Structure formats: structure tokens, C-alpha cells
Amino acid sequence: MSDILLEIQNLELRYGAAVAVRDISLKVKRGQLVAVIGNNGAGKSSMVRGATGLVRPSGGKVFFRGEDTTTLRADRKAARGLVMVPEGRLLFPDQTVEDNLILGAYLRGGLKSEGSRATLDRVLELFPRLRERMQQQAGSLSGGEQQMLAIARGLMGQPELLVIDEVSLGLAPKIVDQLMKVLAALNQEGLTILLVEQLASYALAIADYGFVVANGRIAHEGSSTALSHNPDVIEAFLGKKKSTPVPTKPKE
Numbered sequence: 001m002s003d004i005l006l007e008i009q010n011l012e013l014r015y016g017a018a019v020a021v022r023d024i025s026l027k028v029k030r031g032q033l034v035a036v037i038g039n040n041g042a043g044k045s046s047m048v049r050g051a052t053g054l055v056r057p058s059g060g061k062v063f064f065r066g067e068d069t070t071t072l073r074a075d076r077k078a079a080r081g082l083v084m085v086p087e088g089r090l091l092f093p094d095q096t097v098e099d100n101l102i103l104g105a106y107l108r109g110g111l112k113s114e115g116s117r118a119t120l121d122r123v124l125e126l127f128p129r130l131r132e133r134m135q136q137q138a139g140s141l142s143g144g145e146q147q148m149l150a151i152a153r154g155l156m157g158q159p160e161l162l163v164i165d166e167v168s169l170g171l172a173p174k175i176v177d178q179l180m181k182v183l184a185a186l187n188q189e190g191l192t193i194l195l196v197e198q199l200a201s202y203a204l205a206i207a208d209y210g211f212v213v214a215n216g217r218i219a220h221e222g223s224s225t226a227l228s229h230n231p232d233v234i235e236a237f238l239g240k241k242k243s244t245p246v247p248t249k250p251k252e
């Protein structure tokens with residue numbers, strides 16, 4: 001069995017004439033938690049859409065578990081264990097929490113299969129709030145609960161690699177902290193995670209390895225410790241915002 005779960009080689013992705021991903025190569029090893037950080041518009045979401053099959057890349061290759069999956073549709077990749085929690089969550093707001101979870105298990109035989117029922121138990125153990133709200137409409141949940149549901153729905157697909165695009169979007173720091181702890185715990189249990197996140201400090205705090213995307217390319221990569229000490233990364237993503245110097249009033 002290959003040590004490398006996902007390998008993206010020289011990915012290029014366009015929307016019409018606009019190039020969103022110019023040349024991205026990265027590897028995710030089995031068992032790792034890998035962070036992808038970068039500013040808004042850098043090409044992170046496009047990269048994961050290309051990797052998971054939601055958008056067909058215009059160049060490069062995507063291997064999953066050693067298989068060339070470049071042109072496979074997203075559902076075929078999900079059936080192989082490559083599952084994405086999309087940016088903005090994309091829940092079914094009018095459906096109940098339970099129905100959203102069942103939809104996540106669609107490719108695993110719904111709740112009829114033993115595997116899905118065991119996964120549901122585990123998921124509700126991780127997110128007890130969802131158990132309390134099983135019959136509520138997903139749209140009535142708080143932002144944090146919706147993100148929990150989006151992650152839980154992804155887990156119902158029994159992923160080998162879970163790709164999560166922007167956990168923190170619109171959430172209070174305390175909630176982001178809680179969700180990051182859950183992701184770290186899932187990784188400790190053996191789940192491989194590719195975490196795309198604008199809030200670099202949160203992502204690097206739990207990641208083994210990281211990539212910085214800028215202008216559709218990889219600008220830096222390294223262990224999360226190395227990236228956290230890289231002056232360019234600190235300046236762009238980790239450093240405190242430079243405050244505007246307050247003009248001192250001349251003494252009269």
C-alpha cells in the first residue's frame with residue numbers, strides 16, 4: 001500500500017480564460033494532517049475542486065491511492081474515499097440534521113449499512129450538539145453547528161482523506177478552536193486530513209506539514225514548525241498587523 005494518499009502534479013485549472021491554479025504540486029501522506037494556507041483568491045478552493053473532481057483541471061494530474069483519478073467525477077472519487085467538506089458548507093438548509101447526515105452516507109448505502117450506523121454513532125459522539133438537534137432543519141442551526149454538520153456529513157462518507165475548505169469561515173475564535181480540536185482528534189485516530197484555511201495560525205497549530213498557495217502556485221512548503229518560523233510566512237500570515245504609528249503631538 002502506497003504511503004502517499006493524494007498526489008497532485010502540476011495542476012492547472014481555469015474558469016474560461018481566467019487561470020485560477022497555475023502550477024500546483026503537492027503530496028499528502030497517509031495519516032498526515034496537511035494544511036493549505038494562503039490569502040483570499042490565491043487558488044486554494046480551485047485547487048481542491050480540481051483535486052476532488054468538482055472542476056475538471058485544464059492541466060496536470062491527480063493521483064489518489066496511486067490511481068490516476070484526474071478525470072474522475074467527484075462522486076467516483078468520494079466512493080474511493082476522497083471526500084470534501086466544501087467552502088461555505090453547502091448543507092441542505094430545509095432538510096433536517098439527520099437527513100443531511102443520511103445524504104452524506106449516500107455512497108455508503110445510507111443508514112441501512114452497518115458501517116454507516118457505526119459511523120453515525122461515532123459522529124454524534126464527536127458532535128453531541130448534533131444529536132440534540134437531529135430533527136431540526138439544518139438552516140436553523142448556528143454557524144458553528146452548521147460547520148459541525150458539514151464535517152459530520154463528510155465523515156458519514158467514510159473518507160480515507162477528508163478535504164476541508166475553510167473551517168473558520170464566519171465563526172468566532174472559540175468555535176474555531178473547538179472544531180480544530182475535533183480535527184486534531186480525528187487525525188490522531190488515523191484519519192488523513194487536508195485542511196484549507198485562511199487562518200494560518202489555527203491550521204499550522206494542528207498540522208504536520210503545510211503548503212502556502214499564492215497566485216495559483218505553491219510559494220512555500222515545509223513542516224508546520226518550519227513554516228511557523230519562516231519569516232515570509234510570519235510576515236504574510238502570522239505576524240501581528242503592523243499598527244499605524246500614532247503621530248506624537250509636538251510639545252508646546
Ligand SMILES: Nc1ncnc2c1ncn2[C@@H]1O[C@H](COP(=O)(O)OP(=O)(O)O)[C@@H](O)[C@H]1O
Pocket residue numbers: 015018019020038039040041042043044045046047
Ligand atoms: N467559479 C469561478 N468562476 C470564475 N473565477 C473564479 C471562480 N472561482 C474562483 N475564481 C477565481 O479564481 C481565483 C482563485 O479563487 P479561489 O480558488 O476561490 O481562491 P481561494 O480559495 O484561495 O480564496 C480568484 O481569482 C477567483 O476570483
Ligand SMILES: [Mg+2]
Pocket residue numbers: 044045046087165166
Ligand atoms: Mg476558498
